Amino acid sequence: MQVKINGKPEEVQGTTVSAILKAKNIDPHMVAVELNDQMVDRAHLDHAMVKDGDRLEFLFYMGGGR
Amino acid sequence: MQFTDEQITRYSRHILLPEVGGKGQKKIAQAKILIVGAGGLGSPAAYYLAAAGVGTLGLIDGDVVDLSNLQRQVIHHTADVGRPKVVSAKEKIAAINPDVAVVTHEERLTAANALKIIGQYDLVIDGVDNFPAKFLINDACFFAEKPLVHGGILRFDGRVTTIIPKKSACYRCVFKTPPPPGLVASCQEAGVIGVLAGIIGTIQATEALKLVLGIGQPLTNRLLDFDARKTALREIKVRRNPNCPLCGESPTITELFEHEAEICAVRT
Ligand SMILES: [Zn+2]
Numbered sequence: 001m002q003v004k005i006n007g008k009p010e011e012v013q014g015t016t017v018s019a020i021l022k023a024k025n026i027d028p029h030m031v032a033v034e035l036n037d038q039m040v041d042r043a044h045l046d047h048a049m050v051k052d053g054d055r056l057e058f059l060f061y062m063g064g065g066r
Numbered sequence: 067m068q069f070t071d072e073q074i075t076r077y078s079r080h081i082l083l084p085e086v087g088g089k090g091q092k093k094i095a096q097a098k099i100l101i102v103g104a105g106g107l108g109s110p111a112a113y114y115l116a117a118a119g120v121g122t123l124g125l126i127d128g129d130v131v132d133l134s135n136l137q138r139q140v141i142h143h144t145a146d147v148g149r150p151k152v153v154s155a156k157e158k159i160a161a162i163n164p165d166v167a168v169v170t171h172e173e174r175l176t177a178a179n180a181l182k183i184i185g186q187y188d189l190v191i192d193g194v195d196n197f198p199a200k201f202l203i204n205d206a207c208f209f210a211e212k213p214l215v216h217g218g219i220l221r222f223d224g225r226v227t228t229i230i231p232k233k234s235a236c237y238r239c240v241f242k243t244p245p246p247p248g249l250v251a252s253c254q255e256a257g258v259i260g261v262l263a264g265i266i267g268t269i270q271a272t273e274a275l276k277l278v279l280g281i282g283q284p285l286t287n288r289l290l291d292f293d294a295r296k297t298a299l300r301e302i303k304v305r306r307n308p309n310c311p312l313c314g315e316s317p318t319i320t321e322l323f324e325h326e327a328e329i330c331a332v333r334t
Contacts, residue, residue: 006300007300027249029245029246029249030245030249032240032241032242034240034302034304037303037304037305038305039239039240039304039307039309041242041309042242057302059240059241059289059302061197061218061241061244061245062218062219062220062223062224062225062291063195063196063197063200063218063220
């Protein structure tokens, strides 16, 4: 199925946020996840179902300033 | 307060703007802005806010200038290496605009001093380089009910967002807690393209001035991400999170605390 990840359409395998993160080799601790503009709690990534056409944002921490 | 002829000339390009005018320039002259961190983001923010005529600029930083800072922390000059950052920055601000009262806090922002210091200002600019401090600033601005202009830079990426406590999404609405220590590069070992500090810091200064003037649309409920490789900006909509541990419906954070300090190691 196709979903939009960080604004770009992508063909993904898997039906949960967890599975998509895993397929993309992203450690869930490194991102905040938004699914269709709604924050997904890190504890619920396994249960967050993703459908065709959904929009995902993987927000990486950006720390520096000095 | 009345402007002198010299001040009217100095601020004429502001006063000419219908959105600013003499009235707006007076608001700027009465504003008290705290810049946390006199470094990469704090340097350009301090320069432009000083030039704009902000009445009081507070600077908090406990560090001294290091040679490796000069690639991006443009308020510090080569001769300042080894000197306290707040002292170095205060001198440059005074040289740009003697109208600005600079208050220096030569210390680190802590859970113990944050509310007392932030309480003296109208709004806060986050220019710190580590996550425990970014979360502390977010929490302190929430408890003190002060608007916060958040910024971060890393490698070729930068991010800005404006937070109006209890009205718009806070940092914890999006990022509940800091990343586990060592997992995300954030400290001095990570590289950053120097000009990013200028780009992000000046956007933060723009946001601060807009808030002071009460004009335009603040960068609330939006993360503005800048990618210097592509020279592309992307806006990510966020919203207040009912499960936010700080500003949500059943908060678990009811007083200031500090997250564990990071281990400065970059995992790649
Ligand atoms: Zn919040």
